[in-house]
Amino acid sequence: MEKIDQIPHHEAKLVDQNGMSRIIRVPIVQELARRGLDFLPERFIRVSPGNEIATPSAHDSGEACHPIPIIDMIKLRSEGEELSKLARASKECGMFLVKNHGIQSEVLSGVRTAVKGFFGLSFEEKRASVGSYSSTDNVGYGRNFVKSEDQRLDWIDRLTMKAAPKDATLGLRVWPQNPPNFREAIEKYVECARKICDELLEALGESLTPPEKNVFLKYFEEERSEINARVNYYPPCPRPDLAMGINQHTDASALTVLIQFENSGGLQVFKEDEMKWFRVEWPVDDGEELLLLVNFGDLMEIMSNGCFKSSWHRAVTQKDVERFSVALFYNPPAETEIEPIESKQIDGVSYKKVVVGDYIKHFYDVNPTDTKEAIKFALL
Numbered sequence: 222m223e224k225i226d227q228i229p230h231h232e233a234k235l236v237d238q239n240g241m242s243r244i245i246r247v248p249i250v251q252e253l254a255r256r257g258l259d260f261l262p263e264r265f266i267r268v269s270p271g272n273e274i275a276t277p278s279a280h281d282s283g284e285a286c287h288p289i290p291i292i293d294m295i296k297l298r299s300e301g302e303e304l305s306k307l308a309r310a311s312k313e314c315g316m317f318l319v320k321n322h323g324i325q326s327e328v329l330s331g332v333r334t335a336v337k338g339f340f341g342l343s344f345e346e347k348r349a350s351v352g353s354y355s356s357t358d359n360v361g362y363g364r365n366f367v368k369s370e371d372q373r374l375d376w377i378d379r380l381t382m383k384a385a386p387k388d389a390t391l392g393l394r395v396w397p398q399n400p401p402n403f404r405e406a407i408e409k410y411v412e413c414a415r416k417i418c419d420e421l422l423e424a425l426g427e428s429l430t431p432p433e434k435n436v437f438l439k440y441f442e443e444e445r446s447e448i449n450a451r452v453n454y455y456p457p458c459p460r461p462d463l464a465m466g467i468n469q470h471t472d473a474s475a476l477t478v479l480i481q482f483e484n485s486g487g488l489q490v491f492k493e494d495e496m497k498w499f500r501v502e503w504p505v506d507d508g509e510e511l512l513l514l515v516n517f518g519d520l521m522e523i524m525s526n527g528c529f530k531s532s533w534h535r536a537v538t539q540k541d542v543e544r545f546s547v548a549l550f551y552n553p554p555a556e557t558e559i560e561p562i563e564s565k566q567i568d569g570v571s572y573k574k575v576v577v578g579d580y581i582k583h584f585y586d587v588n589p590t591d592t593k594e595a596i597k598f599a600l601l
């Protein structure tokens with residue numbers, strides 16, 4: 222067996238505490254998994270024995286499951302009852318599933334083929350396909366949030382692109398050239414998802430008391446709003462009980478739209494009222510419409526002045542199962558100043574105005590953290 226450090230690595234550039242620029246080698250998880258390791262390399266060990274993570278394979282042993290409310294887009298356009306359901310779901314755990322979204326199955330299967338095609342390439346082909354990118358922008362094929370050599374790593378490989386505004390990646394080859402239709406497939410999906418997000422933003426405004434349809438949507442502009450597309454690949458993991466696919470976090474976004482392609486499980490949400498992690502029940506039935514999962518990020522928590530809290534979530538891994546997910550992060554244009562709505566401040570938390578780009582920069586400076594740290598930046 223090769224030594225771990227002979228297995229291909231990403232190189233993460235960072236500036237250390239003394240202001241020195243350094244390069245950290247980060248193993249490519251897919252390459253580790255391909256070699257059929259029967260142990261978990263130390264940098265990936267998150268928990269100590271006796272304190273294992275409840276993984277999807279433990280479903281049958283009674284791990285708590287959280288049924289996520291399903292919002293029907295057709296009903297949402299016509300029935301007040303669906304709006305109340307959206308309001309309840311949004312307050313309860315900051316995420317919900319969306320059905321009857323109208324995104325054609327060919328668009329979604331196009332994303333699936335493109336994503337699986339990319340991860341089906343050899344490492345050299347993947348690297349050549351993506352080319353160079355700016356790691357400070359958190360885009361490209363590689364790792365983000367790696368800030369030190371002793372940091373615990375997630376069992377994941379990822380690829381992140383700025384999908385909107387349209388010219389955002391001009392001059393940077395971050396869109397894979399191979400599979401050749403990768404960009405087209407993702408961009409088609411992004412445009413469909415954007416429409417759903419705009420409708421949801423409007424509905425969320427309408428669900429407030431008093432209703433204010435435009436209160437969130439007004440910050441978004443088709444030509445300038447940002448959508449980052451992140452493709453997550455979780456290879457089979459030798460010790461799902463000790464590793465994490467994505468460690469606990471909130472997203473920086475206003476809205477995040479997630480899809481997964483198989484019934485592969487993995488996503489978990491933390492419910493503050495019960496102080497517990499729950500497996501997210503997110504069914505994918507053969508031949509059925511693929512449900513979108515929408516979750517709130519920090520920008521939504523700020524805009525809504527704590528009314529719609531960003532969800533604290535994570536993804537676990539599995540022993541013999543690989544999983545793909547695609548996350549779209551939808552944000553107002555970077556220069557936009559968002560102003561929290563007036564709110565009753567039930568829990569005494571209030572936010573102040575922030576510029577979107579300032580918040581996102583702060584979020585990446587602060588993360589990864591084990592607590593909801595970054596959002597304190599926006600507290601009144």
Ligand SMILES: O=C(O)CCC(=O)C(=O)O
Nearest residue numbers: 451453467488536546548
């Ligand atoms: O893979 C998932 O289900 C979650 C991904 C996620 O939380 C993220 O990309 O921010």
Ligand SMILES: [Fe+2]
Nearest residue numbers: 470471472534
């Ligand atoms: Fe996330």
